[in-house]
Amino acid sequence: MSAPATMLAVCGLTAGYVVPVLGPVSFTLARGEIVGLCGPNGSGKSTLLAALLGNARIFGGEINKAPDTVFSLQTQRQPPVAGVPLNGAELLALTAAAADGLPPALAACVGRRLDRLSGGQRQFLHLWACLQAPADVVLLDEPTNNLDPDGVAHLAGALRARAAGGAGLLVVSHDAAFLAAACDRLVRLGGNDDAV
Template sequence: MSLIATEGLSLRYGPVAALSNVNIAIAKGEIVTLIGPNGSGKSSLVRALLGAVRPAAGRITRAPGLKIGYVPQKLAVDARMPLSVGRFLSLPNRRPEPEVAAMLARTGVPGLEHRQITALSGGQFQRVLLARALLAAPDLLILDEATQGLDQPGTAAFYALIEDIRRETGAAILMVSHDLHVVMSASDRVICLNGHVCCEGHPRVVTAAPEYRALFGHGTHGTMALYQHAHDHAHDACTHEEKPAHAR
C-alpha cells in the first residue's frame, strides 16, 4: 500500500497551469527523487502533497495517520530574534532536552542546543532543519532542495545521512533536487517533471529516456556505470507527451 499517491492531479495558479494529470505513488521505505527544470512544477507538487495548495483536478490519497516530516528549501529567521537551536526544535511542542540532544547528534551537529539559530552555518542549519523534521518520527520525509547552498562534500554527506535514516527508520523519502549526479546514486526511483510526469523509473531507465535527455542532455549518463544500489524497481515508465513550460 502506498503512503501517499496522486491520481490525475492538476494544479493551477489563476490562469497558469502548474501541473497536469500527475499520477505518482510513494511506498514505505523507498527513496524517490523529483527532478525537472526550473518552473517544471516540483515545488508545486510538494506543496500539494503537504496540503498547502488545493488541486484544480484529481485527488491525493494518504495512508491513515500518515505523518510527514518536511525540510524546506530555505527558512527565513529574523536575525533580531533570540532563538536557540534547542528552543527552535521545541516549537510548537516542547521536546525533552535529551531527545533534542540525541537528534542533533544523529544528524551530525551535536552540542548545538544553546547556539543561536542565526549563528549557524548553512550546512549546520540544514541539519538542524532535518533534526526538527525527524523529531516527529515521520512515515514520509520530504526534502525540498535541502542541500541548496552546501558544497560538494557537504551534499554527499547529507545524502549519505538520508540513506542511513531510511535504513534505520523505514521512512519513505521524497527529495526535490538539482544535484543530478548524486541523486542518481541515492535514489530508488526518479520522477522527472515538466508540467507533467514526462519520465519515471529506476535511475538507469530515466537517464536513458529521450525525455530526460531532451531536458538535461547526456551529462549524467557516464555516472550511471557506478550505480550500485540494491533496490531495483519493476515499474519504469516514460511517456511521450509534449512538455510545455509551466511555472511552479
C-alpha cells in the same frame, strides 16, 4: 515476501494556483522508499509538494494517502534569525528531532545560537529538524541548497537511514547527481519514472 505498504499514491494529478502549473503526473511512494522529483525550473516540483499537503489547487486527478499518515515538510523558507537567542538544540527540539547522526562538526556547535552559525550550518539544522521529526512521509524541497560536498554526502546517508527506519521520502532537487546517489527512483515532471 510482501511489497512495502504504499503510503502515497498520486494519479493523474494536475495542480497549481490560479492556473495549472503541473501535470498530469502519477507516482507512488512506499514505506522505506526514497523517490526523487526532478524537472526544470517552473515544472511544478514545489507546487506538487504543496498540493500533497492541500496548499495548492487541484485541477484534476487524485491524491491518496494511507490513513493516519503523518507528514513532515522541509522548505527553503527560513525566517531571519539575527538577534534571536535560540540555539541549535532548541531548534531541533521544536520538531522533536534527535541530534544523533548530525555531522560531528555540526553536533559540536549545536548549543550555539543560530545567529552565530554559518548559513550552511543553519540550513543543515533546519533540514535535519524536518528530516528527523516523527513522521511517516518526509517531503524535502531542495535540501542540498547551501550545503558543502561533505554535507551533501552526509545528507544522502541520513536519507537512507531514515528510509531504512520505515519512512517514505519524497525529495525535490535540481541536483541530479544527488538524486541519483540518494534516491531509489526518480519522477521527472513531464516525463517518465526512472529507476536509479
